Amino acid sequence: VAGHFGYRKRDQHTWVQNFKLCDGKLQSPISISSFKSITLPLPALEIIGYHDFLSSPLYLKNNGHSVVVNVNNHLGKRLPYIFGGSLDINQEYEVDHLHFHWGAKNNRGSEHMLNGIRYPMEMHIVHRNRIYSSLSNALNYKNGLVVLGIFFQEEDNKSLYSIVNHLTSVRWINNETKLNTSITLGSLLPKNTDVFYSYKGSLTTPPCNEVVTWIIFSMPVPISFSQLNKFRLLSNGNNLIADNYRKLQNIGLRKVYIRKL
Ligand code: 1SD
Numbered sequence: 001v002a003g004h005f006g007y008r009k010r011d012q013h014t015w016v017q018n019f020k021l022c023d024g025k026l027q028s029p030i031s032i033s034s035f036k037s038i039t040l041p042l043p044a045l046e047i048i049g050y051h052d053f054l055s056s057p058l059y060l061k062n063n064g065h066s067v068v069v070n071v072n073n074h075l076g077k078r079l080p081y082i083f084g085g086s087l088d089i090n091q092e093y094e095v096d097h098l099h100f101h102w103g104a105k106n107n108r109g110s111e112h113m114l115n116g117i118r119y120p121m122e123m124h125i126v127h128r129n130r131i132y133s134s135l136s137n138a139l140n141y142k143n144g145l146v147v148l149g150i151f152f153q154e155e156d157n158k159s160l161y162s163i164v165n166h167l168t169s170v171r172w173i174n175n176e177t178k179l180n181t182s183i184t185l186g187s188l189l190p191k192n193t194d195v196f197y198s199y200k201g202s203l204t205t206p207p208c209n210e211v212v213t214w215i216i217f218s219m220p221v222p223i224s225f226s227q228l229n230k231f232r233l234l235s236n237g238n239n240l241i242a243d244n245y246r247k248l249q250n251i252g253l254r255k256v257y258i259r260k261l
């Protein structure tokens, strides 16, 4: 979606010069506190088709900012989608792609913080409102996107093998490789999706459009140290991609809602 931007402190300060929206009042990520969140009696988030294998071929790509699995080529079949939860009634959001933000060290990497914790990695499953024909079209509308944010914490995890084992093939920018095993999105979600936080925010990368309903699951997903280290070897040509997370943004007047069981 955007061209050049960097994650080093001095680079992040320049985002607003090239991308005006990054200076808005509804920016992401934010620091979430369960105490300050407002409990709402929300229905469950309906997560449909997440246990079906995604149509192959699936490609894993290093885009210089992250590593991405595109899912939007599900020809013929209906894409996995979500509705309910904190989302407006009758609005369905189809999966488009997923990508990761990670740190060079275990004490950083996630974009959002939860109760003072920064996890070593955060996965974003980006969804597009079905009423818009494409991701770039959806970027023009307040209800355009939903991103599911999923934290990882260090522990072994077999369900990540299919992605992690291919990371060495996408070490360099624009490298792309075909996954030789299919994956389900469900295997990448936390065991429990009943508890989540939701707030109105933005893309965490330029151009920072304020079109994202964020849904952040409270429960993290396990990832092993050696799996994390494979992400940490990915390069954009000049530097390692690690530490590809945006600094925290002000919550301002926004409310964060929590759904509990
Ligand atoms: O960083 C991603 C960006 O690469 C793109 O995927 C965009 C949606 O098209 O979303 C942002 S983010 O807000 O999900 N980090």
Ligand code: ZN
Pocket (backbone or CB within 6 Å): 099, 100, 101, 124, 204
């Ligand atoms: Zn992201």
